Amino acid sequence: MSDTPLTKAAExxxxxxxxxxxxxxxxxxxxxxxxxxxxxxxxxxxxxxxWTINLSFTNYRANRTNRAVEYIGTRNYExxxxxxxxxxxxxATAHFLIWTIIFQVLIGFTLAWLINRKFKGNDLWTTIIVLxxxxxxxxxxxxxTFLYQPQIGLFNYVIAFFTGADPSSFxxxxxxxxxxxxxxxxDTWMWTPFVMLICLAGLRSIPDYIYEAAEVDRASKLRQxxxxxIPMVLPFLMLAVLFRGIENFKMFDLVVQLTGGGPGSTTExxxxxxxxxxxxxxxxxxxxxxxxxxxxxxxxxxSIYVKALNKVKER
Amino acid sequence: xxxxxxxxxxxxxxAAASAGSATAEDLTLCWAAWDPANALVxxxxxxxxxxxxxxxxxxxxxxxxxxxxxxxxxxxGKLCDLLIGDSQWIGGGAENGHYVKLNDFFxxxxxxxxxxxxxxxxxxxxxxxxxxxxxxxxxxxDANGWFYRKDWFAREDIRTAFQEATGRELAEPKTQKxxxxxxxxxxxxxxxxQTVYGAAIFTERGSEGITMGVTSALYPWGFKYENTPxxxxxxxAVNSPEAVxxxxxxxxxxxxxxxxxxxxxxxxxxxxxxKSGQVAMAMNWFAFFPGLYADPDTGGDKIDFFVNPPQNxxxxxxxxxxxxxxxxxxKQDAALEYIKWFADPEVQxxxxxxxxxxxxxxxxxxxTFKDSAPFAGDxxxxxxxxxxxxxxxxxAELLLAxxxxxxDYVVADQGTAKEALDKLIEDWTEVFEDExxx
Numbered sequence: 001m002s003d004t005p006l007t008k009a010a011e012x013x014x015x016x017x018x019x020x021x022x023x024x025x026x027x028x029x030x031x032x033x034x035x036x037x038x039x040x041x042x043x044x045x046x047x048x049x050x051w052t053i054n055l056s057f058t059n060y061r062a063n064r065t066n067r068a069v070e071y072i073g074t075r076n077y078e079x080x081x082x083x084x085x086x087x088x089x090x091x092a093t094a095h096f097l098i099w100t101i102i103f104q105v106l107i108g109f110t111l112a113w114l115i116n117r118k119f120k121g122n123d124l125w126t127t128i129i130v131l132x133x134x135x136x137x138x139x140x141x142x143x144x145t146f147l148y149q150p151q152i153g154l155f156n157y158v159i160a161f162f163t164g165a166d167p168s169s170f171x172x173x174x175x176x177x178x179x180x181x182x183x184x185x186x187d188t189w190m191w192t193p194f195v196m197l198i199c200l201a202g203l204r205s206i207p208d209y210i211y212e213a214a215e216v217d218r219a220s221k222l223r224q225x226x227x228x229x230i231p232m233v234l235p236f237l238m239l240a241v242l243f244r245g246i247e248n249f250k251m252f253d254l255v256v257q258l259t260g261g262g263p264g265s266t267t268e269x270x271x272x273x274x275x276x277x278x279x280x281x282x283x284x285x286x287x288x289x290x291x292x293x294x295x296x297x298x299x300x301x302x303s304i305y306v307k308a309l310n311k312v313k314e315r
Numbered sequence: 316x317x318x319x320x321x322x323x324x325x326x327x328x329x330a331a332a333s334a335g336s337a338t339a340e341d342l343t344l345c346w347a348a349w350d351p352a353n354a355l356v357x358x359x360x361x362x363x364x365x366x367x368x369x370x371x372x373x374x375x376x377x378x379x380x381x382x383x384x385x386x387x388x389x390x391x392g393k394l395c396d397l398l399i400g401d402s403q404w405i406g407g408g409a410e411n412g413h414y415v416k417l418n419d420f421f422x423x424x425x426x427x428x429x430x431x432x433x434x435x436x437x438x439x440x441x442x443x444x445x446x447x448x449x450x451x452x453x454x455x456x457d458a459n460g461w462f463y464r465k466d467w468f469a470r471e472d473i474r475t476a477f478q479e480a481t482g483r484e485l486a487e488p489k490t491q492k493x494x495x496x497x498x499x500x501x502x503x504x505x506x507x508x509q510t511v512y513g514a515a516i517f518t519e520r521g522s523e524g525i526t527m528g529v530t531s532a533l534y535p536w537g538f539k540y541e542n543t544p545x546x547x548x549x550x551x552a553v554n555s556p557e558a559v560x561x562x563x564x565x566x567x568x569x570x571x572x573x574x575x576x577x578x579x580x581x582x583x584x585x586x587x588x589x590k591s592g593q594v595a596m597a598m599n600w601f602a603f604f605p606g607l608y609a610d611p612d613t614g615g616d617k618i619d620f621f622v623n624p625p626q627n628x629x630x631x632x633x634x635x636x637x638x639x640x641x642x643x644x645x646k647q648d649a650a651l652e653y654i655k656w657f658a659d660p661e662v663q664x665x666x667x668x669x670x671x672x673x674x675x676x677x678x679x680x681x682x683t684f685k686d687s688a689p690f691a692g693d694x695x696x697x698x699x700x701x702x703x704x705x706x707x708x709x710x711a712e713l714l715l716a717x718x719x720x721x722x723d724y725v726v727a728d729q730g731t732a733k734e735a736l737d738k739l740i741e742d743w744t745e746v747f748e749d750e751x752x753x
Contacts, residue, residue, distance in 0.1 A: 174577075262578065262727070264724075279382065280382065282712075
């Protein structure tokens with residue numbers, strides 16, 4: 001018998017345990033291995049999901065446990081879908097989601113393309129660029145509120161320097177028009193490096209010989225970019241969009257820190273609205289229905305997107 | 316025999332000692348993290364010395380106080396034995412069984428609610444309102460008041476400029492509109508080479524800030540929540556012409572007399588704006604006034620205080636809290652001992668001396684009270700005309716609706732004052748319908 005780690009482990013197994021295992025079928029051993037994971041999955045994911053679905057059809061309030069719980073059918077869902085405030089929060093979410101993804105993809109890809117070109121200090125610049133995404137969203141939100149401060153904030157002074165406007169004449173966080181953009185700017189600043197890193201991985205996965213072959217065929221740089229670079233980076237880019245899309249759909253901390261959903265309800269994205277319903281108004285049944293609607297939306301969109309992603313990868 | 320006696324004495328001593336240690340508890344008192352909480356820590360040392368119990372404190376920053384504590388109560392948590400909870404929680408605390416009803420205890424210990432200021436008993440202790448069911452002892456009287464830069468108001472150049480601009484003397488405002496006029500006068504003015512602004516008011520969106528600020532204008536205009544108390548009949552009361560005018564006034568105040576970027580500001584921001592010499596006036600809770608007066612830069616001779624000015628009538632927004640025994644506590648007897656000790660008039664006097672706002676009549680009606688602090692008289696005036704927000708068990712929903720509607724109108728400039736109040740009635744009606752009260 002060879003002296004491999006496997007045989008050593010077999011020898012080290014106590015005879016009583018070994019006897020028991022020897023009597024088990026492959027299927028039983030497989031269940032022993034996956035059983036704990038399945039149990040945890042059921043306990044942590046599936047059971048709460050089913051429970052939430054159940055609560056969404058009731059008038060349950062977690063702060064009124066002494067009140068009888070009534071099943072009210074689909075009334076919670078009807079109220080949500082007819083609630084103009086909910087639709088406004090979905091609009092705020094869509095604005096945030098779409099613009100952050102557009103900016104992050106454009107800037108992230110550009111940065112990755114630039115970083116991928118060999119130049120002096122390449123590694124240093126990569127490190128500097130990825131710093132924002134290493135910070136806590138609470139910290140980022142907090143210091144950007146100072147940067148946006150109309151009287152002392154650096155952001156207003158920079159804009160004033162380039163435009164000649166009075167720095168205290170505009171409020172990024174206090175203006176209905178500018179507040180949605182202020183959160184887009186911060187999220188873009190923080191998470192563009194993430195998109196850049198994924199794009200960089202994509203760019204570096206393209207073998208040099210493909211470009212060399214294109215050079216031999218006298219393809220221009222522009223042609224190479226559109227026929228080699230973009231198609232080969234596209235699956236990576238789509239993956240980055242998927243990650244950022246899911247993340248930003250449930251964005252909470254950064255927005256709370258920056259605007260708290262204000263001014264008014266201008267930046268009250270869906271997750272903030274959901275939190276208020278669930279843990280401030282304590283309308284647990286209603287909030288459960290809203291959570292299910294959001295879950296179905298994200299799950300549905302993500303499923304369609306993943307199918308598209310797989311098609312792109314197959315090409 | 317001698318040995319037997321010795322043994323018996325030893326057993327008795329051991330029993331007595333073990334009985335003593337069994338009754339000595341470690342009580343946890345929960346409250347918001349602010350100046351008066353530090354005063355209470357100091358005050359409670361006397362209770363520790365007297366009772367043998369030890370005190371621990373859980374102080375939560377104001378923006379998270381309601382969330383944190385209501386979660387604790389709703390989950391039946393045992394973190395707090397005693398809770399100094401906001402006045403609006405009393406309905407939920409009573410109806411949901413979070414607070415221990417104190418009537419029997421008060422009767423047994425001879426604690427009379429008649430010894431405490433009527434407004435505080437009504438607001439902090441009773442549920443349903445107007446009943447004699449007590450769920451808290453008034454612990455910290457408070458109202459929203461104002462403070463201003465007395466040194467600026469006294470400067471001859473500023474007084475002359477104000478006289479020229481308005482045709483009257485610069486002095487503490489007697490009405491809400493006078494206050495706005497003063498704030499607008501200071502807005503953007505250069506004082507000692509620095510641009511200063513009119514006033515710091517409450518505009519915070521997340522918790523209760525803008526509601527507390529707006530109601531400080533609504534109440535002096537004569538705002539009522541219901542046409543008939545207890546009827547939930549809000550049409551014509553909540554959106555009365557006076558309420559509309561008051562709300563428009565608050566919006567004008569926000570737009571014309573506050574520092575730039577003052578869109579999400581509450582207690583902390585108000586204190587910062589004043590202490591940094593940015594504003595001539597600021598609104599805040601009386602609880603902060605001792606600390607403001609003691610401030611080395613903007614306190615002392617540089618500061619003075621005034622009660623929320625009347626307009627159609629006197630009216631101040633009620634703050635403050637009562638102290639309750641948490642129903643889930645395993646140490647209710649010791650917690651009740653604390654309440655008994657705290658209700659003592661001598662302890663109440665020390666409470667005021669340390670910077671807490673006693674609601675005990677023995678303190679408030681003392682002949683020396685008015686002169687005991689520069690804001691003491693204003694505090695008495697304010698407490699004589701306080702109004703509180705809904706104290707219903709669903710107050711959180713009612714509050715969030717008001718936060719939204721007020722912020723939408725005042726800060727986000729959406730719609731008119733009338734529309735904001737109409738929508739508020741719709742929101743509140745829906746809440747009361749859900750509760751089966753309408």
